[in-house]
Amino acid sequence: MEGIWYPREAEATRLYRLMQALGFSDYGAFHRYSVEEPEGFYRALLDHLALPWRRPYERAIEGGFPFPRFFTGGALNLTDWTLRHPEGALALVHETEDGAVRSLTYGELKAEVARRAGELRAFGVERGDRVGLWLPLSLEAALYLLATAHLGAIAIPIFSGYGAEAAAVRLKDAEAKLLIVQDGFLRRGRRVELLGEARKARALAGTEKLLVVQRLGLPLEEGEAPAGSQGEEVSGKTLESMDPFMLIYTSGTTGRPKGTVHYHAGFPLKAALDLALLFDLRPGDRLFWFTDLGWMMGPWAILGGLALGATVILYDGAPDHPEPGRLWQLVEAHRATHLGLSPTLVRALIPFGEEPVKAHDLSSLRVLGSTGEPWNLEPYLWFFRVVGEERRPIVNYSGGTEVSGGILGNVLLRPIKPMGFNAPAPGIEAAVLDEGGRPVRGQVGELAVLKPWPGMTKGFWRDEERYLKTYFGKIPGVWVHGDFALLDEEGHFFILGRSDDTLKVAGKRVGPAEVETAAMAHPALRECAAIGVPHPVKGEAILLFAVLKPGFQASPALAEEVAEEVAKALGKPLRPERVLFVPDLPKTRNAKVMRRVVRAAYLGQDPGDLSALENPEAVEAIRLAAQSGEGKP
Template identity: 50%
Template sequence: MYKPVWFPRREMIEQTRLYRLMQKLGYEDYDAFYQASIKDIGWFWDEVAKDMSLAWTVPYTKAVDLERGIAWPRWFVGGRLNISANALDRFAEDPARRHQLALIWEGDDGSTEKLTYRELLREVNRCARGLRELGVRRGDRVALYLPMIVENVVAMLAIARLGAIFTPCFSGYGAEAVATRIQGCEAKWLITADGYKRRGKTVAMKEEADRAAQLSPSIEKVIVVRRLGRACPWHDSRDVSWDELMKKMEPLPPVDTDASEPLMIIFTSGTTGKPKGTVHTHSGFPLKAAFDAGYAFDVGPGDVLFWVTDMGWMMGPWMVFGSLLMGSTMLLYEGTPNYPQPNRLWQLVERHGVTHLGISPTLIRSLMKEGESWLKGNDLSSLRVFGSTGEPWNPEPWMWLFEQVGRKQIPIFNYSGGTEVSGGILGNHFFKPIAPCGFAGPLPGMDADVWDEQGKPVRGEVGELVLRQPWVGMTSGFWQDDDRYEEAYWRRWPQTWVHGDWVAIDEEGQWFITGRSDDTLNIAGKRMGPAEMESVLVDHPAVLEAATIGVPDSVKGECAVCFVVLKAEPDTGEEMERELIHFVGEKMGKALKPKRVLFVDELPKTRNGKILRRVIRSAYLGRETGDLSSLENHTAVEIIRKMGDNHID
């Protein structure tokens, strides 16, 4: 564990929104406030909702109802609101706020677009009108397969305005991965683009979207943003241009939704089965995102929030709602943060006055390799906070960011939770010292602890991260799969959410995440279940069986290594390996392709046929494999262990 290197100043603390909330509620000491926030979660989230000045069409009668148990809370009972109206209308109707920037966009080629709250509301109204004319109604599902462009945010908020449900998909996915998510929620509409620019090159999207639509019988219409104006396939009976959709100019009142109505289904992968559709409501995900952004990160009016992410990952929608509900400005960037030169990220900060910059350890590791010379000549004086999420740090890049980029003045707010959480469980903030790679502890309202195998709290050693009470933003189950939701989080210990992270708390109270306690892969901050990649591999005509593990990688933090049983001996192992790596990249997206595909005669399995991924990973990395009493074929483990002898990170 590591000692703190950043320490908050009193004047800095007193300027934060969280401090003002604490004072209003009668607290000066952060620890006392945190304890109060978990002692009475209904009181706490009620006060947060009031402090945000949300516009309720019908006030709620009770902050939380636990009649169905803590796995199924109802928040803001009886309350009605539309989150699109809260994100836009209340600011656009305020003469003092309507001309403030809501969104800045920069393309890969340096082109920019800026929208005020008033202008963004106008675009959202036009989109909502067009979608309604296409038949989108309350409760319908609309899939978004778009790059980081303005239309992505417009569509998201327009769908919410209609009381419909959006499902964001990673722009780098291949058709099969998109189709899995469309089919998972039976979306009738797919919004995509002809393509986008990345590293100066054209990336086609429409062709992948067409393949995804062909694989998804529920799709009725495909709406296409002409981002590049490139020639692409067109189906007159199915395809609709974005420009045609946006013709109507009349305002559209937001649909009055119940606080617990679904807003978004965002898919996340576990260790087995299909991706899980986490369900988030109008009063759930947006409020948790806004609380974490506004009160932990201290994002507010006049601030510019830029998270290097994609709308298909949780931090994309998090940035949208976190910035807009706090009355601040978001920055969307289409390209990669090191193109055309390694200082592109720092140029973005300077050009747009970014105050809160969200990055991943993988990104910083890649920039660190370019050296400090690329930091020179860039004015980073607007920065107040670095945010970091998606994967654990290692000390060297953390210290590089803190010392070389931030000059030991800008705090790094580690932030960890998940798609199912709507934000963070653990985080840093302005009230506590910050240690490299560590967390100050649980965020307010998050009743977290670390337990051993017997369900007892532990300190100074690694244990399971758990939560003892629900929170605003907790997923309202998995889409049409309540049993799987309860099995995933609530079955190990009674009345306890088991998150799946290994965590240790040191003697100074700093928290450190040491890895996942399940088999979920975490490739450059992108979580993915092994079963998803395995399903793609076995679709190849030469593959009989497959198992995927995550192994440490010096750049991405973790990469995928796949073990494959072929139907017949390959002519050349290296050729087949290259073919399968390319095959996965084509199906799932290049960012998720495996680093190695290794061929074995059989996979380690239990007697009932379950593949033992943890045993595979331990053997490949030369670690203790633990109890193998349930293993059917011990020879398979030894073969993989020998393969691992040649593993180089």
């Protein structure tokens, strides 16, 4: 596959400047230095980013997997890194779905964080206490995330779309002392009232206190206090480099959610590193990533963006309400320089056509970003052509909550291939390994990281055994991430889907994204999901669940055409056994398709944790489709 984007102003990037300071002109040599000489690399990086310490660290990395230590002997508070910029510079801009806009300069943010930390202290929150943050992506979300860290407590971001039980599981597991909730917000013009759910969650979890951010003006009950009503400014606690500041819970297929533990000198540094060296985010730039506080990319954008002196744009509404161009209007209004969207969200915006995009001035945009899942070719090319105007790079970015950012990305010094990654992130020694743990090129294998990196989770909250089994259970001493990937001969990586999603038909292994990309060549499909189900002869057969574009009708003939598209691209052995048309696919709030839920619903199995789903009604539609004979090729 040929490149689609080529470097134009490489010498102006932060990455190039750092490389030059270290005496490198080639990214490959620089990257080898970053993983082979971490002491020199991280000292140079910290100098480049001008990140201050209260007490200098001794060594950047000590020990190996599974429990290395980072920046030993160092003391800091992450708010030192995020609030140190010129007081008059714009730090945060928040717009609600109905168009209300608020903002804070760095000077205002610094004072407000100290005051909110005082408010938390007045509520009895102390160093090490856990604080639930059940808020949409708003000014208050950023303020209380920072205030919790400022005080030395531990934040638990909770997805704003959860119900009471999902929130309670996380609060109870963490033994949260306080829950901060926004009483509600607008979503597609409708009031979403969180306060009632928060009261139920508090009772279920046994959380002591409730602090309420009043957006809808819902009346408070006894024992509930309005946020922002009290608190004197307090100084930030001095903390050790690996003192935890945040637990982010990830959903699992079975059992309780996993609480990934992040620390002061880890998550914020990894976010800043990746934003600076992959996305080329600079002081004064404006970062807009469409996400939620409860997903990793919410805290990642806030902490990484602020650490670099950028302006972080926060939005808590739908991307296409009240009109299809809402997202592009936000880019224009706030002069975003960096825009991050998931592939599924791009697919959802394509049916509106190009006009909503072209009706807005996107000239401020310099870099596009994407994460969350593998791309299909058609939406990737649409994003590059229509939004990127065939000149803005798409920084494809893959890692995860446990990584604090990316394992793979795109550096702006190398050509970018469609849907691919042209490099591991600096400081990450990534490889594709076969079943015997040997590095391979040109064939599908497990994506792995061979050495520890600052930002990797300290483990799962009070569940060491599960952490060890999840990442070190396949190949001892190697972090196996759970993605199937391919590394081509030119050094470009391609993610093919989760390894537990991977299909094996008659001995041939294929990623679901490959099947979906092939199927999406048919003009009738808006999006699709491929799963594997048991087959008496092949071992596993491919089923494809497809959502049609407006103007197309489901029929056996259309199912046959779609199946033939896959056979034409991948060969007859990988032709889907069935193509089933459904009105929607189960997705998270950040538009990630949940294939495991699709498979479980089809097979009539327990789908596991569904708390992250925005559209649980899609699950029932899949069950009904499974019972129907329609769509069988």
